[in-house]
Amino acid sequence: MAECKVCFRHCKIEEGALGFCGGRTAKDGRVSAFNYGRVTGLALDPIEKKPLARFFPGSMILSAGSFGCNLRCPFCQNYGISWSEEAKRCAETAETVSPEGLVSLALQTRSRGNIGIAFTYNEPLIGYEFVRDTAALAKERGLKTVMVTNGTAELSVLEELKPHIDAMNIDLKGFTDDYYRKTLGGDRRQVIEFISEAVRSCHVELTTLIIPGENDSEEEMRDLSDWVSKLKEPDGESVPLHISRFFPRFHMTDRGATDVGKVFRLAEIAGEKLEFVYTGNC
Numbered sequence: 020m021a022e023c024k025v026c027f028r029h030c031k032i033e034e035g036a037l038g039f040c041g042g043r044t045a046k047d048g049r050v051s052a053f054n055y056g057r058v059t060g061l062a063l064d065p066i067e068k069k070p071l072a073r074f075f076p077g078s079m080i081l082s083a084g085s086f087g088c089n090l091r092c093p094f095c096q097n098y099g100i101s102w103s104e105e106a107k108r109c110a111e112t113a114e115t116v117s118p119e120g121l122v123s124l125a126l127q128t129r130s131r132g133n134i135g136i137a138f139t140y141n142e143p144l145i146g147y148e149f150v151r152d153t154a155a156l157a158k159e160r161g162l163k164t165v166m167v168t169n170g171t172a173e174l175s176v177l178e179e180l181k182p183h184i185d186a187m188n189i190d191l192k193g194f195t196d197d198y199y200r201k202t203l204g205g206d207r208r209q210v211i212e213f214i215s216e217a218v219r220s221c222h223v224e225l226t227t228l229i230i231p232g233e234n235d236s237e238e239e240m241r242d243l244s245d246w247v248s249k250l251k252e253p254d255g256e257s258v259p260l261h262i263s264r265f266f267p268r269f270h271m272t273d274r275g276a277t278d279v280g281k282v283f284r285l286a287e288i289a290g291e292k293l294e295f296v297y298t299g300n301c
């Protein structure tokens with residue numbers, strides 16, 4: 020039995036078994052990334068799709084994902100690789116790629132406007148060793164590195180990644196402990212700490228998906244944007260916030276899509292405190 024210290028769950032994993040996220044295992048009494056180098060998705064995406072609005076706008080980025088996730092958002096858009104029954108099968112079907120192999124692919128797509136590698140689609144922090152090794156190599160070769168994450172990991176994990184990551188989009192899914200704990204199976208405190216530390220080392224943009232009846236009150240957006248307004252990037256710039264519209268999917272089909280007017284109203288409220296607010300999926 021070994022204890023994983025990557026996220027707040029601190030899973031105790033039996034030899035050869037998997038942790039809660041499905042991406043980590045125990046071998047010879049030590050926890051390691053079961054999903055190391057196991058790729059389930061690879062695409063050359065516009066950087067705005069991550070979403071990053073203020074990091075090399077107009078460029079493309081080679082985006083790679085693996086499998087597993089440490090949250091349980093019922094509306095997950097990537098449930099096929101994150102936490103469904105289907106996701107478990109990825110452990111058998113995912114292709115394996117080395118850090119050198121992924122960097123080489125990224126260099127080959129430079130002529131198509133690619134600036135680097137984005138670790139995305141599933142939660143990259145649960146396989147942070149692959150992110151660290153690949154991003155370090157990518158930076159040596161002059162590529163940019165991006166991580167799209169739920170920010171649910173201990174600061175010791177962030178410390179290992181910091182020197183190698185140029186930009187992150189981090190979900191700030193809501194601003195109440197209850198929503199994080201009961202609806203998402205997460206820990207807001209850990210995300211808040213992660214974001215507070217990440218903004219000190221690289222470019223960070225945040226994303227909030229607005230779910231009707233869950234995190235869509237004006238009061239919550241005031242609290243959230245007030246907190247974000249106090250964060251500053253290393254160059255002194257304020258942190259951008261993306262406010263996105265929800266569509267029913269996966270286990271959350273009991274309500275309709277977020278009203279577009281509501282998204283714009285919440286963006287207006289956030290704009291009272293923040294310099295850069297973007298709406299998504301509207």
Ligand code: SF4
Binds near residue numbers: 026028145
């Ligand atoms: S990263 Fe995965 S295995 Fe580790 S504590 Fe979190 S859920 Fe458990």
